[in-house]
Amino acid sequence: MKIGIVCxxxxxxxxxxxxxxxxxxxxxxxxIHFITYSQPVRLELLSKNVHxxxxxxxxxxxxxxxxxxxxxxxxxxxxxxxxxIELLHVHYAIPHAYAAYMAQQMLxxxxxxxxxxxxxxxxxxxxxxxxxxxKPAVTFSINKSDAVxxxxxxxxxxxxxxxxxxxxxxxxxxxxxxxxxxxxFTDCQRGMMANEDERIITHISNFRDVKRIxxxxxxxxxxxxxxxxxxxxxxxxxxxxAAERLAEDLxxxxxxxxxxxxxxxxxxxxxxxxFLLPSQTESFGLAALEAMASGVPVISTNTGGLPxxxxxxxxxxxxxxxxxxxxxxxxxxxxxxxxxxxxxxxNAKAQSQKFDLHTIVPMYENIYEETLKKFMVH
Numbered sequence: 001m002k003i004g005i006v007c008x009x010x011x012x013x014x015x016x017x018x019x020x021x022x023x024x025x026x027x028x029x030x031x032i033h034f035i036t037y038s039q040p041v042r043l044e045l046l047s048k049n050v051h052x053x054x055x056x057x058x059x060x061x062x063x064x065x066x067x068x069x070x071x072x073x074x075x076x077x078x079x080x081x082x083x084x085i086e087l088l089h090v091h092y093a094i095p096h097a098y099a100a101y102m103a104q105q106m107l108x109x110x111x112x113x114x115x116x117x118x119x120x121x122x123x124x125x126x127x128x129x130x131x132x133x134x135k136p137a138v139t140f141s142i143n144k145s146d147a148v149x150x151x152x153x154x155x156x157x158x159x160x161x162x163x164x165x166x167x168x169x170x171x172x173x174x175x176x177x178x179x180x181x182x183x184x185f186t187d188c189q190r191g192m193m194a195n196e197d198e199r200i201i202t203h204i205s206n207f208r209d210v211k212r213i214x215x216x217x218x219x220x221x222x223x224x225x226x227x228x229x230x231x232x233x234x235x236x237x238x239x240x241x242a243a244e245r246l247a248e249d250l251x252x253x254x255x256x257x258x259x260x261x262x263x264x265x266x267x268x269x270x271x272x273x274x275f276l277l278p279s280q281t282e283s284f285g286l287a288a289l290e291a292m293a294s295g296v297p298v299i300s301t302n303t304g305g306l307p308x309x310x311x312x313x314x315x316x317x318x319x320x321x322x323x324x325x326x327x328x329x330x331x332x333x334x335x336x337x338x339x340x341x342x343x344x345x346x347n348a349k350a351q352s353q354k355f356d357l358h359t360i361v362p363m364y365e366n367i368y369e370e371t372l373k374k375f376m377v378h
Contacts, residue, residue: 076103122283152305207237222328
């Protein structure tokens with residue numbers, strides 16, 4: 001199959017998932033064409049089955065904001081014609097499904113038919129989509145897609161609640177390449193980060209408001225009162241400075257390490273004992289899944305798609321948003337003795353197996369095949 005993939009080429013979850021999906025599909029014999037404004041961050045090498053086409057947005061002084069949707073839809077038309085692309089898989093309703101629909105209509109005028117599969121990732125629905133300015137466009141884009149998927153059942157329900165959707169939405173969860181998380185290094189060099197008797201707690205995110213970064217620091221403050229521990233804060237974002245100040249105010253600055261963005265996530269997770277994710281909302285919780293795949297139990301909120309990823313009392317614990325005391329108590333419960341910690345670590349790894357890419361990617365392939373079949377009949 002020749003598949004065009006449209007995504008945001010950034011560190012965010014949707015871009016990572018779209019890129020990993022394309023790479024795995026290419027290994028399964030499909031020809032993949034990434035069409036976006038820069039090379040996706042996880043797209044290390046192009047092969048005979050993986051191609052990247054850059055969308056250029058020409059600068060016109062006439063426009064206050066350069067029209068990316070226009071450039072993208074034109075590029076999609078050109079690439080479909082040039083490479084005989086059979087199906088477009090777009091990640092995010094706005095602007096990608098919107099641009100794909102325009103491309104589909106232009107191609108139709110020339111007698112070329114290409115179906116669109118749209119994957120909803122979260123902020124396109126909860127943040128952008130529910131804004132009154134964009135609601136009609138999002139509703140239209142989803143309803144005009146030939147197949148629609150969402151990364152969690154929670155996000156599917158949000159979409160059906162917020163929009164007048166006439167399409168069936170397939171839930172296809174995010175996935176992980178478990179082979180990448182089976183550490184080939186025997187020594188994580190844990191001693192560089194903490195003493196032998198200290199537990200290592202980790203948080204990884206983009207440090208936005210929705211991640212409730214102060215809650216991470218507060219939960220850790222309670223943990224370190226009960227047992228020796230260190231906190232690794234990985235990532236950059238608007239809430240980082242306030243978190244550094246809070247750690248100082250609470251007198252725990254020397255126990256909290258801010259590592260910034262890192263390319264060594266697997267090594268950091270290798271020496272971690274617990275992962276904290278007290279988010280206001282998560283459409284799925286890919287960071288939690290990556291932690292679990294490395295055998296790190298998760299303390300998270302019970303919001304959005306997180307309960308579908310983190311099983312309460314098994315791979316970690318779930319608490320209400322802002323339930324600092326509850327999260328702290330659950331963390332101490334896991335960390336206080338080695339037997340309990342080892343059990344939770346093994347359970348976290350076992351839970352992550354459900355989201356192995358070899359299980360999930362065939363679900364997308366089935367949707368492509370069904371969509372092409374139906375599309376050709378009509």
